[in-house]
Amino acid sequence: MRHLCSKPDGPPCLLVIDGVNFLWCRGTRLKDKTLHTKVTVDRLAIVHHLRRALKADWRHGACITSLNIRGAWPSDREKYTPGYLLGADGFKAMDPFIPVPVENYTPTELDACLRFYAENQWLTNPAAQTDHGRAQIAFLSANNPRELDRIVAECTSPVDSSRMNALRRLRDWLSATDVPLKPAFGGQASTVSEAYMTTHEPATGLPLVYFRQTTPKELDNIVSGAIQAQREWSCLAPLERSKVS
Known part of the structure; x- marks a missing residue:
């Protein structure tokens, strides 16, 4: 990908990574069957490839990443700030770090997202697809994308x-x-x-x-x-x- 994009007539490329802090996580839940130890992130090929792609040494492209506190080790979830989740090595690797503010959903965006969930059968509870149900979901989530995702997961099937x-x-x-x-x-x-x-x-x-x-x-x-x-x-x-x- 980097080779193709670096050519003068190469195609443009947009790299999007969710939970990029996992690339510098202190460990994984994978277990080495031979050594009987936990596999570190440095031993994963995908981690090496993504770290190389994040280097600013290729053209015709851009990288957009997001942090996810669930991508951090369970004991490293006290804060949600970029510097804390990425660590010193991760924050240095992200240079130049350009923060992008992400606001809550607008009513139009929230409605479009709920329609998308319903069309893809991710929101199967009939009560959640009514006007009253959508109003409740909007109130409980406060239009926050992460809270909306969590609440929709609880509304996937009819419940008491x-x-x-x-x-x-x-x-x-x-x-x-x-x-x-x-x-x-x-x-x-x-x-x-x-x-x-x-x-x-x-x-x-x-x-x-x-x-x-x-x-x-x-x-x-x-x-x-x-x-x-x-x-x-x-x-x-x-x-x-x-x-x-």
Whole structure:
């Protein structure tokens, strides 16, 4: 590609890379079957080819890249700024770095995107294709492209709206509460709704939950019981708390 574009009469080329920070990620989830170790990004041929393509030594072309926090190693997701996600080597390789601001979707762009999802069967829930459903999606996503992608993924099939509302209420409470949470079996879950969750303090009363199997009534009971237990726990004196095993 670089060879063809570098010719005086070569064709123009536009290179677009999503999640370019992966090229400088500290590791991958691939495992070497011989050495029984994780494969580093430097051993991937695609990484070498893309790094070479990002060098500004060819003509008749341009590179447009985007960062994706999901392309970073799980422990390297504290910030979303370009310098942090790319690292020193990645940021240096991107020189000259020309930032391009990307605004949220306009109402026209959002409508076109939802039509595209529906035409390609990525938005299959009939309720999400009505005017009211689209208005809800626009409100929940705030016209943000990433949030829209996440919400559309949740609307790919008809679901029990009462269960969805109860699940969202429980998830919002878990996000807002001061009760420390951790995966019960030490696993790494991508979202709260996919994990078994428990608390560090048994006195809070928040039970073990598998969200995908609970009913709306059970979810409501969990929220009510957890809030009540947290209130009672906050009223206990430090000496009384120390007696709780």
